[in-house]
Each structure stands twice: as structure tokens, then as C-alpha cells.
Amino acid sequence: MNTNIFRSMSYGVYVTATMDKDRPTGCITNSIMQITSSPATIAVSVNHDNYTNSCMKASGMFSFSILSEQSDPGLIGRFGFQSGKDVDKFDGIDYEMAAGMPVVKDSCGYVVCKIIDTMETATHTVFLGEVVEAEVYEGAADAMTYAYYHKVVKGKSPKNAPTYLPEEDEAEGAAAQKEEEKPAEEKKTGRWVCQVCGYVYEGDELPPDFKCPICKQGADKFKKVQ
Numbered sequence: 059m060n061t062n063i064f065r066s067m068s069y070g071v072y073v074t075a076t077m078d079k080d081r082p083t084g085c086i087t088n089s090i091m092q093i094t095s096s097p098a099t100i101a102v103s104v105n106h107d108n109y110t111n112s113c114m115k116a117s118g119m120f121s122f123s124i125l126s127e128q129s130d131p132g133l134i135g136r137f138g139f140q141s142g143k144d145v146d147k148f149d150g151i152d153y154e155m156a157a158g159m160p161v162v163k164d165s166c167g168y169v170v171c172k173i174i175d176t177m178e179t180a181t182h183t184v185f186l187g188e189v190v191e192a193e194v195y196e197g198a199a200d201a202m203t204y205a206y207y208h209k210v211v212k213g214k215s216p217k218n219a220p221t222y223l224p225e226e227d228e229a230e231g232a233a234a235q236k237e238e239e240k241p242a243e244e245k246k247t248g249r250w251v252c253q254v255c256g257y258v259y260e261g262d263e264l265p266p267d268f269k270c271p272i273c274k275q276g277a278d279k280f281k282k283v284q
């Protein structure tokens with residue numbers, strides 16, 4: 059089985075949000091698709107271990123904000139690499155409420171759904187939602203695709219993402235190995251990997267005040283790879 063073919067599948071990047079009683083919370087998802095147009099229904103796959111999963115089940119509703127290529131990558135760090143169990147994810151985020159659900163303004167727009175069914179897999183719940191509200195934020199850049207997130211933003215996906223490929227980490231190791239094998243004059247000067255989100259910095263030296271553009275961690279969280 060060649061699971062590399064999964065890399066050819068297309069997705070967007072979303073902040074899927076809900077209410078934790080009276081507190082907004084949510085996580086990054088890429089596994090969203092429209093199932094029907096009338097009535098409009100949407101499916102999203104959320105890991106059992108994600109705090110967002112239990113909050114969605116308790117509230118019976120969710121929203122998703124569609125991130126654009128210009129959305130702050132810090133949103134992905136906050137919502138995709140931290141848990142609402144530990145942090146108040148919407149603290150300091152520019153958001154508004156739509157049909158009772160929080161939605162992120164730094165996006166192309168949003169959809170709000172009422173959960174009408176769920177399906178359990180070994181690791182994830184597939185939520186089926188009927189759309190109750192939707193809006194376009196005029197003037198936003200193109201929607202961010204999952205491929206753009208990987209190729210341009212140079213981000214990674216954590217293990218809870220349904221599309222996580224262990225090979226991603228192996229590919230990183232192989233790329234570093236290839237670099238190492240090149241003659242000295244062809245070598246890139248240095249590669250530092252963020253130990254929180256996997257972002258790779260390439261340069262002569264990692265500036266001591268460097269902040270990861272995705273998860274906002276400092277230089278101390280970066281490890282030089284050979």
C-alpha cells in the first residue's frame with residue numbers, strides 16, 4: 059500500500075470552533091467537506107483526544123472559519139498545536155459570534171452548523187452538520203489550501219490530524235541527510251526545526267530573538283538538525 063498517494067488529496071485549513079459552556083474554544087481541522095447542497099450539510103473529522111470533540115458533542119453545534127493565505131499563521135499554532143484543556147484559545151483573538159458560535163475574523167468567512175449525526179471511528183468522530191448560518195468576509199485573500207500550508211507556510215500536521223503521515227517526519231530526516239551528503243560549497247548553512255510545530259528555519263544562524271511564525275515559540279524550542 060503506497061500511502062504517499064494521500065498527499066495528492068486536497069483540503070483547506072479551518073478553525074473549527076464551538077462553545078465550552080460559555081467559553082469559546084476550537085481547533086484546526088483540514089478534514090472538512092461539503093456533503094449535500096440542499097439542505098446544506100458538512101462533515102468534519104475530529105480526534106477523540108481533542109478537547110474540541112467533547113465540547114462539540116456537549117453543545118450540539120460547531121462553526122468553521124476558512125483561513126486565507128494571508129491569515130496569521132499564529133492562528134494555526136494556537137488552535138492546532140495547543141489544547142483548549144490548557145489554554146483559553148480565543149483570548150486575544152479577533153472573533154465574533156454567529157448563530158451562537160465563535161468565528162474568527164482573520165479568515166475568508168465562516169459556516170455554522172447544527173450537529174445532526176455522528177459516526178465513531180477508532181480514533182476520530184465524524185460529525186455531520188446541517189448549515190444554519192454562513193458568511194463571506196469581502197476582501198480576504200484566497201482560501202489557504204492544506205498544500206499551501208505545507209509548501210509555503212512550511213507547517214506540519216500533528217498526530218491528531220487525520221491526514222498525519224509518519225513519513226512527514228521521515229521525509230524531514232531524509233532531506234536533512236541529503237543536504238548533509240552534498241559538497242560543502244553546495245550545502246545550505248543551517249537548518250533548525252521547531253520542536254513544537256515542526257517549522258524549519260534555514261539560515262546561517264538562528265537569531266536568538268527568533269520567534270516561530272507558526273506557534274510563536276522562541277529560539278530555545280528550536281533544535282539544529284544535521
Ligand SMILES: Cc1cc2nc3c(=O)[nH]c(=O)nc-3n(C[C@H](O)[C@H](O)[C@H](O)COP(=O)(O)O)c2cc1C
Pocket residue numbers: 071083084085086087088089090103104105107108109110111134137138139140141142143182207214215216218219220221
Ligand atoms: C494543519 C492541521 C490540520 C489539522 N487537522 C485536524 C483534523 O482535521 N482533525 C483533528 O481532529 N485534528 C486536526 N488537527 C490537530 C488539532 O488541531 C490539534 O490536535 C489541536 O491541538 C486540538 O486542540 P483541542 O484539544 O483544543 O481540541 C490539525 C492540526 C493542524 C496543524
